[in-house]
Amino acid sequence: MMVNQSKQESPAQPRGFSRAISPVATTLETLRQEGRPAFIGYFPYGFPDVPTSLEAMRVMVQNGVDIVEIGLPYSDPVMDGPVIQAASKCAIDNGVKVEGVFEAVQQVQEAGAKALVMSYWNLIMHHGVATFAQRMAEAGGAGLVTPDLIVDESGEWIEQSDRYGLDRIYLVSPDSTDERLQLTARAARGFVYATSRMGVTGERASVSESAEALVARVRQAGAPYVCVGIGVSTVRQASQVGTYSDGVIVGSALVHCFLDDQGRPRRDRRQALDALASTCSDLHWGISQSKK
Template identity: 85%
Template sequence: MVNQQWQWQKAPAQPVQPVQPQPVQPQPVQPQPVQPKGFSRTASPVASTLQALRQEGRPAFIGYFPYGFPDVPTSLEAMRVMVKSGVDILEIGLPYSDPVMDGPVIQAASKCAIDNGVKVDGVFDAVRQVQADGARALVMSYWNLIMHHGVADFAARMAEAGGSGLVTPDLIVDESGEWIEQSDRYGLDRVYLVSPDSTDARLQITSRAARGFVYATSRMGVTGERTSMSNSAQNLVARVRHAGAPYVCVGIGVSTAQQASQVGAYADGVIVGSALVHCLLDDEGRPRKDRRKALDSLAEVCSDLRWGISQSRK
């Protein structure tokens, strides 16, 4: 038998076929959902001012003046005079046809501005000017005007103009959900009012929701000049601070340097309105014809009040 030797032989290598790349079909780009604008993380502009003044050892001088009274140019000039004469924070009033919380002086000024055809849109020019002149600008308005204008639009335009926020005398926290949302969105301050008859529970709710400061009214009733100040304001400030508000400012009735000094001894800010507006009204409650003298009178009153405030903690 013939032996046969079997030998395994490796199969010859087969040529490698190149892999042809497959064309990639472009996938349609899915539109990303538009996210709502987030909340502002900026510090309260008014609280920052109050904190700086507290470190200096004095309260803020907060002045009020209605936009458009006795006419738009004069109201803008009056605000400029106020800032140059020592006002730290300026409340720009939006004239309203039914100012239930205002006394006869501010009512007369509001009626004059409304008769002049003043519109909400113009107030943003005043805000820009006040900020540029070096003071914080708040708008003080009855809530119906803001609702009619549109809360979101007003907040956006206020922020664009550099304004600090709103003082809302007739708006309570329970009914201000939309304003809280929009003011948080744009970093604007919310100033609510409290009075001596506010309950402790109400003071706590208001103090938690406020941003900037809480406005403590020195007494019940409408705005206006008074010859003396009651002790209820000091007691109210203590209660509001106990409720958690870091800054409490007092208004309604302050009209002299002595009163301003008295209030400044315990409040973070002294708010004056009627006494300033009165400078541009004559004895008949009509706009003074000599505007230059009226503005000079305004400067003098502001300077006196600023001096009184500066002496409050000495």
Template identity: 65%
Template structure:
């Protein structure tokens, strides 16, 4: 999987043997950087506290506003930030995130700008992840993306539509740059699929609490707890649950058994008006985002107390 250095090895004039430094025979491009995500989750586990993982799309409501929103959620209790890359065909996203993505695209959002968002999250003191459909990364250039992401202080990539069987190029690039590989599992994932994810994941595994698109839900089923159990049984150390969590009570419910609780639509919703299709005044939106984030943080972080 990783290239072996064979150059710079010169014949010995006297014995005819080859000489070269030990590095000449070592694999190239393996990073030994510990996973920042795993390090944080381990520290929270030691306190018997689940992580609060918050999602916001880059470029929404605009480039500068999205940076302010990202700082806002970190300051109000988010431990790990999923920075979404808006996409024109977001098949997994519900109406709230679809609206936000369309607004970001209309504002001229481009992948190149997301690295500033990564730096913003890192400087604010949280772990920055990017969540993206694979097509965007593939066309940008997998190695180019990984190198720029690492340089910006990124920790890992969540790929909702990329399975380990088809992720060879990303697995190699992430190993070179010390980046986490966060794959998704769902209630209908087979034991074989869970085992494949366990083998190749780094950071945590994203357990989708139900089949279907993202979005806020009034109630949550019991299936995510069973999925967490099965995923851990497959050998995964960290399992975080998302899709549908929208209230502090739901956050506490999931946080009682999961290593992290992922919230997206409930945060994004605060920056939209009552129609759910247009941006509200940024100051008002940030005030609402502050209140929602703080309430969710309390519910999640106190889930086991």
């Protein structure tokens, strides 16, 4: 018997690629037109506990953070210094899971800032790259910062991020070759993350002079937006970095608000949140002055 072809179900078609404009680049361009760089603040999901981490991100946005970099705690954070390592261990001990980070993304987006997730690639790979990208987009997230993923090995992420209109933030360092900078600038979407120095994250007395030279090299390589992080912790440093970058990334100085002198989570959560609000407000002021 002949089958009526008109009644046959059409084969499932793959989802098309997004034509959405980069959400982070849009923010950076708007702020550039206003004459100032972006304030990008990092905070780990689940530290010192899940509810407090969500409140901390809202406080950050309320006190001047334009883009929140939400850290996914990882057991082997090779790029992170002692402050963020301590925070990550606390979050892991609390039993946080990758699935929970999408709530944080949604909360940041609803608070009025762009939400990036900073994650070591192993966590994304085990969750499923396509699944993570879809859920990130559904939560209103802007994209991923991937400190240990190089462009050469990110074919699947490039495909899925293009499919869902997500930004790809790759890191470069002062010892990156010009060829590597060009490759990264072509593959990045949103901005290129220029590390101010070699080594791990953490608060430092000064920002390396190599940072400004690196930003110039990344722009020469073709990146329209370059933001600087690692070692930026004081108002003076943030203001200085803001004079030559499109965004100033601060992490350890914000996380430190929740740790005592022994590196343990502060018991008084309200005091820690107040310290975070004050720190963000001061940094925002310094960054705002840097272009004037």
